[in-house]
Amino acid sequence: MTETGHHGGEAATGGHGFVHIVPFRILAGVWVTLLVLTWVTVSATGVDLGRFNLWLAMAIATVKAALVLLYFMHMRYDRPINAIVFVTALLFVMLFVGFALMDTLAYQPELIPGYAPAVTQ
Amino acid sequence: MAEAHAEHRAHHFETAEQQFESGKLGMWIFLATEILLFGGLFCAYAVYRANHPEVFVWAHKYLDVTLGGINTVILICSSFTMAWAVRAAQMGRQKALVTLLSLTLLFACGFLGIKAVEYEHKWKEGLLWGKRFSADLRHGAPAAAADAATAPALPGNTDERSLIGPAASGPAGLAPAGTSGHGHDAPAEAPRNVQLFFSVYFAMTGLHGLHVLAGMAVLGWILRRSVRGDFGPDYFIPVDLAGLYWHLVDLIWIYLFPLLYLIH
Numbered sequence: 193m194t195e196t197g198h199h200g201g202e203a204a205t206g207g208h209g210f211v212h213i214v215p216f217r218i219l220a221g222v223w224v225t226l227l228v229l230t231w232v233t234v235s236a237t238g239v240d241l242g243r244f245n246l247w248l249a250m251a252i253a254t255v256k257a258a259l260v261l262l263y264f265m266h267m268r269y270d271r272p273i274n275a276i277v278f279v280t281a282l283l284f285v286m287l288f289v290g291f292a293l294m295d296t297l298a299y300q301p302e303l304i305p306g307y308a309p310a311v312t313q
Numbered sequence: 314m315a316e317a318h319a320e321h322r323a324h325h326f327e328t329a330e331q332q333f334e335s336g337k338l339g340m341w342i343f344l345a346t347e348i349l350l351f352g353g354l355f356c357a358y359a360v361y362r363a364n365h366p367e368v369f370v371w372a373h374k375y376l377d378v379t380l381g382g383i384n385t386v387i388l389i390c391s392s393f394t395m396a397w398a399v400r401a402a403q404m405g406r407q408k409a410l411v412t413l414l415s416l417t418l419l420f421a422c423g424f425l426g427i428k429a430v431e432y433e434h435k436w437k438e439g440l441l442w443g444k445r446f447s448a449d450l451r452h453g454a455p456a457a458a459a460d461a462a463t464a465p466a467l468p469g470n471t472d473e474r475s476l477i478g479p480a481a482s483g484p485a486g487l488a489p490a491g492t493s494g495h496g497h498d499a500p501a502e503a504p505r506n507v508q509l510f511f512s513v514y515f516a517m518t519g520l521h522g523l524h525v526l527a528g529m530a531v532l533g534w535i536l537r538r539s540v541r542g543d544f545g546p547d548y549f550i551p552v553d554l555a556g557l558y559w560h561l562v563d564l565i566w567i568y569l570f571p572l573l574y575l576i577h
Contacts, residue, residue: 210330211546213403214396223393230385230570234378237575245577256567264396265560266553271334274341281345285352289359296363 212269222263229256321548333550340554344561347524351565354517358572361509371503372510373576375440377431381574384427385566391420392563399556402549407542410552414536417559421529428522435511442515446508517569524562531555 233252241248262268267275326332362369398413434440439447535555538544544552 210333211403213400216397216400219393219396219400222396223389226389226392227386230382230389233571233575234382237378237571237577240577249571249575250568253568253571257564260392260560260564260567264392264563265557270337274337277338277341277345278348281348281352285348285355288352289356292356293359293363296360 212266214263214266214269218263222259225259226256329547336550336554337557340557344557347561351517351520354513354520355568355572358513358517361513365504365506365509367504368507368510369576372440372507373574375435375438376514376574377434378574380427380431381570384424385570387420387424387427388563388566391417391424392560394420395556395559399549399553402539402544402552403546405545407539407545410539410544411536414532414539414552418529418532418536421525421532425522425525425529428518428525435515440511441508442512443508446511448507514573517573521562521565521569524565528555528559528562531558 229252233249236248236252237245239245261278267278322329322332326335394413394416398410398417401409401413439445439449441447532555535552538551
């Protein structure tokens with residue numbers, strides 16, 4: 193059978209050579225980091241960064257998501273095929289949202305602000 | 314090695330490792346379909362927000378950031394206890410496994426409890442989706458205090474929103490706030506089509522809530538099996554896979570929280 197990844201951390205215990213157990217200090221570290229990042233993202237909302245508020249919030253969320261995926265969900269220690277499946281789905285969602293937004297934004301300049309014959313009183 | 318643990322291995326797998334990896338891959342493929350399912354809602358969110366930024370900026374103030382924040386912390390803690398539970402199962406720590414799974418379930422109940430409180434507020438104030446939307450927004454404040462006087466006023470409402478259905482709003486709905494051609498554009502004034510935000514809010518948090526419920530059912534089953542002593546270093550796949558599902562629920566909330574509650 194092929195070797196599965198043992199990138200650091202505690203090596204396998206028990207009867208199975210393929211089992212990776214995430215060390216407790218990594219789990220606790222990720223937990224604390226997630227709580228800190230939650231606090232950061234709530235605080236950052238109060239600061240006016242213009243349109244970058246949204247980007248900052250999304251960047252923080254993505255860091256949090258990556259931590260959950262890599263450590264809580266073992267992705268870092270798993271076979272790459274699992275990550276490939278998941279990241280492919282993410283990429284296609286981004287394509288989907290991206291194209292929908294391109295379409296939406298492309299039509300916006302053609303709209304006449306406030307011009308709505310159907311609803312003018 | 315495989316022969317030693319044959320009792321946990323289904324006959325169609327060559328080795329315990331093959332069984333383990335197949336189970337994991339299957340779960341990840343399922344999680345990928347979940348991402349695609351929520352992807353549709355995230356797309357709806359993006360398009361609505363791009364077309365009606367003023368609605369999102371205005372309406373998100375009706376969500377309680379404190380409750381949303383507490384729920385975020387609760388879910389992160391539940392993810393932590395879940396990951397820890399998988400570790401306990403892998404190491405054969407029976408008592409720790411049962412305790413940690415119970416804690417995870419408790420956090421899940423807390424999340425849903427807070428969500429129920431939030432939904433109840435929205436329900437009472439009429440901050441609902443689409444045509445069910447009936448809040449009095451003219452004073453720019455939650456209608457709770459005034460709702461005895463104004464909430465049932467929908468039929469004879471002079472509020473223009475109730476005279477013009479969402480379907481007829483068409484192009485005007487796409488106009489940015491402040492240029493919509495109406496005389497009263499005071500900042501406290503509600504923009505048109507505020508119900509859009511609440512449609513998106515209920516669709517996204519509702520589907521997420523259903524996933525929390527499903528996750529709790531799975532966790533309950535796993536907990537029962539752990540109490541029975543089914544899991545240990547030789548066999549922990551169900552705990553691991555239930556954990557993956559639970560983390561996905563957390564993952565989606567990590568995006569929902571800033572997108573719905575933390576709009577600047």
